[in-house]
Amino acid sequence: MALRTLKPKKIDPSFINEVKAAGGKNIGACFQCGTCVSSCPAGLVTTYKIRKILRKTSLGLKDDVLKSEDIWKCTTCLACYDRCPRGVEPVEVILAIRNIAVRHGYFPEKLKSNLRNIINAGQLVTLTDDISGFRVELGLSENSPHMKSSKALDEVNKILEITGIEGLEV
Amino acid sequence: MRYSLFLGCVAPHRYPGIEAATRKIFDRLGIDLIDMGDASCCPAPGVFRSIDNLTWLALGARNITIAEENKADILTVCNGCFGSLNEVNYRLKNDVITRLEVNDILSKINREYKGEREVKHVVDVLYNDVGVKVIKESVAVPLEALKVAVHYGCHFLRPKTHLEHNGSARMKAFNALVEATGATNVVYRDKLLCCGAGGGLRSNDLESSLEIAKQKLENIRESGADIIVNPCSFCTFHLDTSQPALNEKYGETFRIPVLHYVQFLGLAMGLKPYELGLQKHLIPLDDLLEKVGV
Numbered sequence: 001m002a003l004r005t006l007k008p009k010k011i012d013p014s015f016i017n018e019v020k021a022a023g024g025k026n027i028g029a030c031f032q033c034g035t036c037v038s039s040c041p042a043g044l045v046t047t048y049k050i051r052k053i054l055r056k057t058s059l060g061l062k063d064d065v066l067k068s069e070d071i072w073k074c075t076t077c078l079a080c081y082d083r084c085p086r087g088v089e090p091v092e093v094i095l096a097i098r099n100i101a102v103r104h105g106y107f108p109e110k111l112k113s114n115l116r117n118i119i120n121a122g123q124l125v126t127l128t129d130d131i132s133g134f135r136v137e138l139g140l141s142e143n144s145p146h147m148k149s150s151k152a153l154d155e156v157n158k159i160l161e162i163t164g165i166e167g168l169e170v
Numbered sequence: 171m172r173y174s175l176f177l178g179c180v181a182p183h184r185y186p187g188i189e190a191a192t193r194k195i196f197d198r199l200g201i202d203l204i205d206m207g208d209a210s211c212c213p214a215p216g217v218f219r220s221i222d223n224l225t226w227l228a229l230g231a232r233n234i235t236i237a238e239e240n241k242a243d244i245l246t247v248c249n250g251c252f253g254s255l256n257e258v259n260y261r262l263k264n265d266v267i268t269r270l271e272v273n274d275i276l277s278k279i280n281r282e283y284k285g286e287r288e289v290k291h292v293v294d295v296l297y298n299d300v301g302v303k304v305i306k307e308s309v310a311v312p313l314e315a316l317k318v319a320v321h322y323g324c325h326f327l328r329p330k331t332h333l334e335h336n337g338s339a340r341m342k343a344f345n346a347l348v349e350a351t352g353a354t355n356v357v358y359r360d361k362l363l364c365c366g367a368g369g370g371l372r373s374n375d376l377e378s379s380l381e382i383a384k385q386k387l388e389n390i391r392e393s394g395a396d397i398i399v400n401p402c403s404f405c406t407f408h409l410d411t412s413q414p415a416l417n418e419k420y421g422e423t424f425r426i427p428v429l430h431y432v433q434f435l436g437l438a439m440g441l442k443p444y445e446l447g448l449q450k451h452l453i454p455l456d457d458l459l460e461k462v463g464v
């Protein structure tokens with residue numbers, strides 16, 4: 001493979017620090033051995049290679065990383081977390097990158113609708129009529145025993161408001 | 171013994187049989203489960219931590235404060251809920267700055283995280299607090315005819331840093347509980363492979379999450395197992411629903427029934443399949459039930 005030269009204008013040297021502050025604190029310890037990739041179920045079926053994302057992040061290729069579809073492929077299985085010989089906790093880096101991506105407007109539609117469910121119902125997976133009927137057949141309450149009061153939903157929304165997440169779903 | 175029952179979203183809203191089984195087996199064991207009426211989504215570790223770490227911590231901590239009010243540890247039936255709540259609890263117990271930050275948010279809704287409670291997976295409760303001996307004694311219908319492929323699920327085993335017992339001790343515990351029913355635990359390739367559902371992948375890219383499930387299911391099929399038993403509501407959901415989806419997409423012929431451990435134990439305790447909600451599983455269990463004479 002031919003070596004490519006990085007164009008300086010695409011490099012943001014502060015990106016790595018941003019990622020560290022957002023939770024990917026050990027990224028600097030990565031020595032690119034690839035143990036994470038060889039453990040990764042998402043890498044098995046997609047073009048996502050966690051090691052490559054770590055390298056690009058260290059190099060400051062911010063736009064490239066934040067825009068990438070690949071950062072959304074991790075299943076958070078934690079295999080890389082347990083196996084990395086350098087304690088990088090790669091999954092923490094990916095989650096930090098996702099948090100930054102969301103704040104930059106790269107927020108996958110499906111996850112937005114997950115957030116809407118939390119705002120509207122306090123639950124990610126919501127009840128259907130069919131399941132409600134089945135619950136009664138099983139001798140359970142019609143609705144989930146959680147989120148029983150409007151106070152609970154108010155509290156959830158207050159938290160989202162304080163952290164500035166409410167509003168990002170639109 | 172009493173616990174705060176944290177069911178999460180998947181069990182009550184997709185596989186209510188898991189909720190019914192949990193209530194019934196704990197009733198038989200004489201253990202009280204207290205409902206958490208004010209609890210929200212855990213919130214889902216893959217989805218919500220991907221959106222915003224602090225929000226994830228604050229919503230998780232809010233749920234834990236409800237268990238603190240109940241003065242009873244949390245019992246979860248989903249690896250996702252366990253992963254979220256246990257990790258939030260671990261972080262807030264061990265990191266003073268994060269705890270202050272989270273409590274500052276919680277103070278606006280008149281709550282305070284105190285760090286007084288444990289978050290326990292149902293397998294931990296059954297293995298450590300109840301004990302395999304009592305589980306064995308509770309078996310009325312031994313499931314000796316069944317070959318089980320155990321799927322532990324990722325957040326049951328990892329991360330090693332935040333769990334009281336390491337992955338191999340946790341595998342041993344789950345194996346012992348499965349074997350306590352009389353069933354045989356089979357060996358299969360890449361047993362620790364993820365089911366493919368987590369991290370928001372199932373929401374975001376269903377196709378890739380099915381591809382991971384396909385690898386897992388192929389390995390299990392190769393072993394000749396009669397059934398998959400796992401300790402997670404979300405893995406149950408994904409492994410059961412993936413099979414018809416893969417059959418349609420690739421002309422596959424997957425037909426391996428999937429049960430959550432609480433349902434499996436319920437069968438062994440002599441509860442009726444319809445009481446455990448087995449009729450709504452996409453992969454039918456009829457042949458299997460015939461095999462064990464239920």
Ligand code: SF4
Nearest residue numbers: 030031033034036084
């Ligand atoms: S296993 Fe750790 S050190 Fe090796 S490439 Fe992955 S993150 Fe880097």
Ligand code: SF4
Nearest residue numbers: 040074075077078080
């Ligand atoms: S946690 Fe994510 S990046 Fe790490 S091995 Fe699992 S899927 Fe791959």
